[in-house]
Amino acid sequence: MSDDDKRLAAEAALGEVQDGMLVGLGTGSTVAFLIRALGERVRGGLGIEAVATSIASARAAEAVGIRVRDFAEVARVDLTIDGADEIDAWLHAIKGAGGAMLREKVIAAASTRMVVIADGSKRVAAIGAAKLPVEVLPFARAFVTARLEALGAAVVLRDGVTDNGNVILDARFGAISDPAKLAAAIDAVPGALGHGLFLREVDAAYVASAGTVELIERGEG
Numbered sequence: 547m548s549d550d551d552k553r554l555a556a557e558a559a560l561g562e563v564q565d566g567m568l569v570g571l572g573t574g575s576t577v578a579f580l581i582r583a584l585g586e587r588v589r590g591g592l593g594i595e596a597v598a599t600s601i602a603s604a605r606a607a608e609a610v611g612i613r614v615r616d617f618a619e620v621a622r623v624d625l626t627i628d629g630a631d632e633i634d635a636w637l638h639a640i641k642g643a644g645g646a647m648l649r650e651k652v653i654a655a656a657s658t659r660m661v662v663i664a665d666g667s668k669r670v671a672a673i674g675a676a677k678l679p680v681e682v683l684p685f686a687r688a689f690v691t692a693r694l695e696a697l698g699a700a701v702v703l704r705d706g707v708t709d710n711g712n713v714i715l716d717a718r719f720g721a722i723s724d725p726a727k728l729a730a731a732i733d734a735v736p737g738a739l740g741h742g743l744f745l746r747e748v749d750a751a752y753v754a755s756a757g758t759v760e761l762i763e764r765g766e767g
């Protein structure tokens with residue numbers, strides 16, 4: 547079962563958490579298993595603090611007894627554990643189905659090590675089939691939509707706003723032949739504040755399929 551695999555991947559990554567660490571908590575259903583398991587360890591005496599990539603994860607962490615610090619006052623994180631929507635053997639990932647990719651990318655960049663946890667349905671030969679979320683300044687919505695369409699995407703405006711008060715454009719490219727080129731092109735659009743292409747951030751991934759966890763480390767793909 548996918549939920550069993552999510553839990554297994556989360557528990558495997560928990561082995562990386564050490565006493566005294568500042569831990570970055572990702573967002574999503576796989577991270578929810580991590581937060582619950584980490585809460586148990588904290589209640590059992592593990593001395594860590596956390597920063598969270600979303601308001602939802604901060605609340606979930608506090609609810610299980612994890613002390614959550616305001617990331618606005620933090621410059622460096624020891625270890626971040628986060629989910630993904632797609633991940634390949636080179637640890638290129640697409641993230642942001644839950645809308646948290648901008649804060650996730652900031653915290654990943656601040657982290658000494660960033661690991662992804664995922665069930666096997668997220669493992670792909672090459673990223674690109676999933677929708678690529680782009681967080682956009684509401685003022686720039688139509689302009690950024692046009693720029694993404696010019697890059698070859700079918701673009702849909704997602705309902706609601708992010709934790710940062712911005713909107714999300716879900717861009718479907720089908721296949722992404724050159725992820726680095728696409729990431730640079732989106733990064734260059736004024737008003738596009740962040741996107742779900744994580745090409746260099748992920749150091750390792752725990753991917754669980756049918757009860758077995760595979761650890762993929764950067765450089766092994």
Ligand SMILES: O=C[C@H](O)[C@H](O)[C@H](O)COP(=O)(O)O
Pocket residue numbers: 572573574575576577628629630631641642643644645646647650
């Ligand atoms: O914005 C959401 C995040 O990038 C999630 O980490 C990602 O969508 C994976 O979520 P889940 O574990 O629920 O599939």
